[in-house]
Each structure stands twice: as C-alpha cells, then as structure tokens.
Amino acid sequence: MKAPFHAVPGSIVAPQGFLASGVFCDLKRLGTGKGSDRGRKPDLALIYSEVPCSAAGLFTTNQVCAAPVKLCIPRVARGCARAIVANSGNANACTGRQGMRDALDMAATTAAEFKIPIHHVLVASTGRIGIPLPMPHVRRGIRQAAFSLGSTVADATLAAQAIMTSDTRPKQLAVECRLGRHTVRLGGICKGAGMIHPGLSASARPPAARMLHATMLCFLTTDAAIDARALQAALQEAVARSFNRITVDGDMSTNDTVLALANGLAGNPPLKAGWNIMRRQPEFATFQEALNHLCLELAKSIVRDGEGVTRFVTVRVQGARSAADADAAARAVANSALVKTSWFGGDPNWGRIMGALGYSAASVAETRVDIGYSAPGSRQVLWSLKRGQPTTATFKQLCQAVAPGEFDLHIRLNLGRASAYIYAADLTETYVDFNKGDLSNPAALGG
Amino acid sequence: MKAPFHAVPGSIVAPQGFLASGVFCDLKRLGTGKGSDRGRKPDLALIYSEVPCSAAGLFTTNQVCAAPVKLCIPRVARGCARAIVANSGNANACTGRQGMRDALDMAATTAAEFKIPIHHVLVASTGRIGIPLPMPHVRRGIRQAAFSLGSTVADATLAAQAIMTSDTRPKQLAVECRLGRHTVRLGGICKGAGMIHPGLSASARPPAARMLHATMLCFLTTDAAIDARALQAALQEAVARSFNRITVDGDMSTNDTVLALANGLAGNPPLKAGWNIMRRQPEFATFQEALNHLCLELAKSIVRDGEGVTRFVTVRVQGARSAADADAAARAVANSALVKTSWFGGDPNWGRIMGALGYSAASVAETRVDIGYSAPGSRQVLWSLKRGQPTTATFKQLCQAVAPGEFDLHIRLNLGRASAYIYAADLTETYVDFNKGDLSNPAALGG
Secondary structure, X not given: OXXXXXXEOOHHHOOOOEEEEEEOOOOOOOOOOOOOOOOOOOOEEEEEEEXXXXXXXXXXXXXXXXXXXXXXXXXXHHOEEEEEEEEEEEXXXXXXXXXXXXXXXXXXXXXXXXXXXXXXXXXXXXXXXXXXXXXXXXXXXXXXXXXXXXXXXXXXXXXXXXXXXXXXXXXXXXXXXXXXXXXXXXXXXXXXXXXXXXXXXXXXXXXXXXXXXXXXXXXXXEOOOEOHHHHHHHHHHHHHOOHHHXXXXXXOOOOOEEEEEEOOOOOOOOEOOOHHHHHHOHHHHHHHHHHHHHHHHHHHHHHHOOOOOOOEEEEEEEEEOOHHHHHHHHHHHHHOHHHHHHHHOOOOOHHXXXXXXXXXXXXXXXXXXXXXXXXXXXXXXXXEXXXXXXXXXXXXXXXXXXXXXXXXXXXXXXXXXXXXXXXXXXXXXXXXXXXXXXXXXXXHOOO | OOOOEEEEOOHHHOOOOEEEEEEOOOOOOOOOOOOOOOOOOOOEEEXXXXXXXXEXXXXXXXXXXXXXXXXXXXXXXXXXXXXXXXXXXXXXXXXXXXXXXXXXXXXHHHHHHHOOOHHHEEEEEEEEOOOOOOHHHHHHXXXXXXXXXEOOHHHHHHHHHHOOOOOOOOEEEEEXXXXXXXXXXXXXXXXXXXXXXXXXXXXXXXXXXXXXXXXXXXXXXXXXXXXXXXXXXXXXXHHHOOHHHEEOOOOOOOOOEXXXXXXXXXXXXXXXXXXXXXXXXXXXXXXXXXXXXXXXXXXXXXXXXXXXXXXXXXXXXXXEOOHHHHHHHHHHHHHOHHHXXXXXXXXXXXXXXXXXXXXXXXXXXXXXXXXXXXXXXXXOOEEEEEOOEEXXXXXXXXXXXXXXXXXXXXXXXXXXXXXXXXXXXXXXXHHHHHHOOOOOOHHHHOO
C-alpha cells in the first residue's frame, strides 16, 4: 500500500503561512570570548505563523526542568500560540527566578515585535546549565530574527541550525498528505546529540515515571485545521512512538521540548478531539500517520547524529509477559554500557545482552531467550541464540550481521505476547572524549 | 578511638588452618590458542580448610545467573563447607545443562582430592559467557591446585591472581582482632574490573530488586568460631555496606559471588545467631566491625582498579525524603554517563548532576539542592551550589576540588533526613576501548 503522504522540501515553512529565521547573537560567549559559535552557525531561531494557531506540546519529565519549560507548560495547556522563539548555547536551566524572568522577557520581546499577546509566544532553550542568559544579546537577536523572517528552504535551515548544539548537521523534514480534497503539509526541525533519553509528558511528571536523558528540541508546524485537543492527542501518540523510544546515553535532559503549531490555512474541515470522532474520521488517521512518520524520522535522525555514534541499532523485544516488561528489557539492553561498547566494536556479544536482560525489571527465563540480528526492518533474522543455547551461526557470520552502521537486534523472551522497540546507539571513545569537557573553556560547563 | 583490628599479611591464609593455591590450566584457550593467559597469570584458585567450616554466601540478583551460582545457593543455605574452587577465563554462564554438570564436576573433582563430601565444596567462575568449560583442563588444574596448596603469602597471592580477569592487580587483605582472650583473623581476596554494580542477595531475587552489573568474586576466610546463621547475618551487613554500594559501569553480572568460610580454629566461644544474643555480645560487634572493614577495603579496591578508571568518587547524598530516595539519587548520579565522563575530564559540572538527580526516582526540589566537593572523608566541603544557586566558588577552585584521583561529591537534597553513599568511578575512553571487544579474538566474547 502506498503511504498516504510524501516528502516535500522546506521543513517548518513548507506548510502555508509559516515563516522562520535563524540569527547569530553570540549566546555562548559569556564575556570570555571562548566557546562562541561566531562564524559557525546561528544560535537563535524564530518560527512565526501569519495567523493564530492551535498549539500542543510535550516536555521533559525531569523534576529539574528549565525556565522555558515551566513557562510553556501552562501556555500549551491553553491551546493557542503563534510564535516559537528558541536559542542554543544556554539552557536557561537551574537559573532560579532570574531564569523565569529571562524566559518571560524572551516571550515579551517576541510578542512586541509582532504585536501579538505575550501568551501566544512559546520559548525553548538548550545549552549550558546554570548560567543566566545574556539578555541584551538575546533581545537584539530576537529583533533581528523577526526582521529576517522568511519562507524559503534556506530560512528553515537557518532555524534548524540555530537550535543545534553538538549536532553535526541540521535535522529537518516536511511531508504532504491529502485530507479529503485538501492538501495539508506538516514540517519539523529538531536537535539532539548528547543527553538523549527523553521521557516526555504533556504537563507534569507522570506517576511512577522512571525515565532517563538528552536535550532534544523539536518544533512542528502544519497548515491543517485541527483543534488543540486533537493536536495534543495526535502529538502524544506520535511522540510515544518516536522521541520517547530513542536513547543515546540514557541521560534525560532538563530541557526536552516538543512543540506543535497548526494554523488551519489548508482549509480542511477542522479535525476535532473526542475519541469517537477521531476514530471515525479517516482524515484524522491520515494526519496521525503523517505526523507519526515525521516524528519518527526526526527522532531517528537524532540517534544517528548522537555524539560519537557509529551504529544505529533498533532493539526489538518480543514475547514479554507485559508491555512494561518488554519496555524494561529493551531499555536495559539499549542503555547497558557493556552492550553499547560491544556494538561499537562490532562484537556480536550475546552474553552481555543476556546479562542486561537478567538485571532488567522484566521477567526473563534464561532457557527461553532467543537473540538474533537482521538488516533494518528485515524479517530475515540470523539467530545467535535459541532458547538460551548458541545456534550453529558462526562467529564470522554474526560479526558480519553487526558490522553495518544500522541493524536490528531481535530479542524474544518467549514468556508472553507483549513487544517493544527502542532506537539506540553505540557508546564510543568519541562520546567520552566529547563529554569529558574542555577545561580551558568554562563555557563547556553545561549539560 | 583505636580500631579494634589491624592489618596482617597473608589474606585468605592468614587465619589458622586455611590453605590456598593458584595454578594455570589454560581455560581461556578455547582451542584457538588465542586469548590464553599462559605465562601471564594462573586461572584456577583453590581454598581449603583443614577442618569443616561454617559457610555463608551472597549471590548476584541477576535473573540470568551462572551454573556455579545455582550450585552454591543451596549449599550455602546448608551452612557448611570446606573448600572453594574458582576459575577465571570462563564464566560457565548461559551454558545450560552442560554448565550445571560441569560445575558439579568441578565440585566432585575437588571433593575426591580431599576425600570430603561433595556438598562441602563451593564453586565460582568468571570470564566468558556461553562457552562450555574445557573440563579436562579444569580437572587437571584442580588436581594440580590440590597438590600445590600452601599457607604462605605467595600461595594466597597466586589464588588472588587466579581469579583476576581484566583486573590489573590482585586484591587481597587480612585483619586481626581480639575476641575476648582470643586472637581471630579474617582474610579475603576479590576480583572486579568491568561489569561492576553488584546487587547481592542470599538466595533469590529480592522483591522489586532493580539493580544493575559486574563480575565480582570475593572469598573470605576466618578462624573465628561462628555459627553459619550468625556468619550469614554478619556477611549480609558487611556486603550491604561495601560490595552493594559500588558501581563501575552500572552493569550487573551473571556471576557475582561472595563466599565466607569460618573454621573456628581460633578457639573463641562460638558467636551465635539470634538478634538478642548478637547485640549483647561485644565479641560479635568486634567481629562485625572487622568484617565490615575487610569487605569495604576490598570493595573499594575493585572500584579503584575498574576498567580504565582514573577517578574514585564517593557520592554522598543527604537530606533525602527516604532511604530509598537517597539510594536512588546516589545511584542515578553515580551511573550517569554524562556525570562520569565529566569526572574523567576533571570538570565540576553541577548541571549534569542536577539533571541526573532530576530524572532519578527520588524526590528532588531544584531550589533546595546543595552540591559540593571535599577530600575523601573530609568535612571541609567546597560548595558549588547552595539551594539551587551557584555559590561564589570560582571555576578554578572547583576544578581543583575535582582534580585529585579521589574525592567526595556531597549532595544535600534538603527534603528529609535520609542519606546514602555510593562508591563510583569515572567513564573513560580506556573503558570503551577495552570493552569494544577484540574481533580477532573470539575468546573475548564474554561478559
């Protein structure tokens, strides 16, 4: 079956009525002149819709969350926004009351530029923790960004670059789909690199959440007409299948944010919330599918561009006793330092995988476990272990299976029917080297 | 106050009536000739008491546990043993029924040499996972080890070397204390290096255990007269304060084992179990203190000799709402890849620590947290953060505080009165390099 959507250029400005820009205002400089992104990339992004939008968002479940996260949660709950202002180089986290004042100031400066209500501006930050924002720089940057807004591919790319920190490349995508007679577009930009194990939730820490870390930001735009509750529901489903299923280093950031704006300029009959209505609307299903695809591709691009990452591994657990067990088993394997280093070495080490399964919170019976490898998405699995016993697969065959830059790791617990998957990366010397910090540069202090 | 014990040479053979040996029988060779320890160190250790002993033990809580662990659990429960046979190079884990037969065979071969009941022999293994033991080598090794038994410091050192895997040095210690008129000695050897985050328990997986991994083995001997239940109680307390409070990489092994033998040759009035009796016996308190010291020093030596470790950090959490919260907060920080790499870089990065605290299962209020550093055991803390706000400590001062090879990290949550500590290590490029495996050498497959 043909996918009901296809890629188009322009990411966040592909949908009608959205403008974007990325400017440089030297937020990392800190007065020392060190660590500046000058000449390298912009560090302040602005996204603006010509008309007010439905808004939805998901935020880090880390108890220590940044000022912009605290600012956005109630605004997103109101369901209406029109602009997103975001900076890299400074996370505005652990900055106390000054941090809240600065986040508000970012929103106010942006609102003043466009003469829109201050609560129609959403704010996000990523970078160093614990250092106040250089607000004169930020304000100047916002004014410049408002002046530079445009709707070309280059404008969107500048915005995507502006939110990058240790990312090596901008991450952006847009898709187009048909909702009945109407052509609808969805676009997004995101950033990731280190501290990647998001646990995103709509508002507060979910009960018994036990999730781990990364600064990832993702901003999505669409010209679909969709009310805020329906957009929030769709975003939650898409994030559950994408950003909440990736891990680079098992650390969860204080700043993780996913925001979505829908301005309705496509003119489709509005998609509305309410379980029954949503399920009976084929247009909603199509929109959801396109949004899922967009989020998944952006999420995967974060893992692939993780700090020092050389291998992208999809850990697929099947046959777990419960969904929670499947998830726990997949995350234990995906976050084991020993398993991740063996991926880096191209070593098909099932002993370490068994060890990680054994200490996970999932029920595991050693004599039931199957472990195997395949090409991404393929069902042709080379099993290295069946029912806890090594198969006839040779060491050389197994090495070949884990040699590519991307492969799937299949784990069958054979105890039940639940399954889960996690997109994971290897652990490399480059990651350690990158994160050990640069002491000649206090600007590298952050998370 | 003077400690009621002092160090003596000889480790496991320091107590009366214990003999030890370490021999080479090439268990890593695997027929390929690669990965052999030939000429480097022995790989089979034997510890033997001239008279039957009270026995106690604690084992990995990993659901995937090795054959020797399965063999020892019921034997230790019977409370009587006389010999310990242990090998490195092969973990005898994930080896199915053959593995159980081989572990039994190791016990039987040892029992036959000494003409003692087979259930008086305890067995331990460490090394590669999933490969059957080369039993002809093992049997020959056991006979040779039985023939080579001795009670000199050199014999104990050979045994300590024989259980090493990626350890760079043997770990051993003995202490002497006075129980009334009687001189009692306690000795121990251990090994660690990678996969270090033990979660040890007397028998089965404790309810709601959520612990993480390393192969660590520790064998303790004493000539104190103490019944098996009292020895088990004392061992549990000592391990709770030592081996269960260390982490190198957050991975928990399939083979973690701590065994203790007490042969009573010191002639003291036997220490007996029963809560009331134990508390009223000052001799028991002295014995416990000596055992605690022995286990703690051995446990710390494991962290210091962890794979690629350059920094030994004691993470001290105070002011948590509950003991579980304190433990969760300390472990989240001690196992965060970002925090551990910052230690490696000598970077006093409190942002990453706050991030890890925030995603831990512990209750944390950003505006209450204090973070500081001190020399090991010192109360002179240089605070970098007070109530969530940076102090006047300069970046240079903080760098100096985290520059030494050993320091304490103090975290006050200021929400309650519970505290916890974890002995942790940094994450270095050497760790990654070591664990990425050596593909020219299938013998490096193990955990």
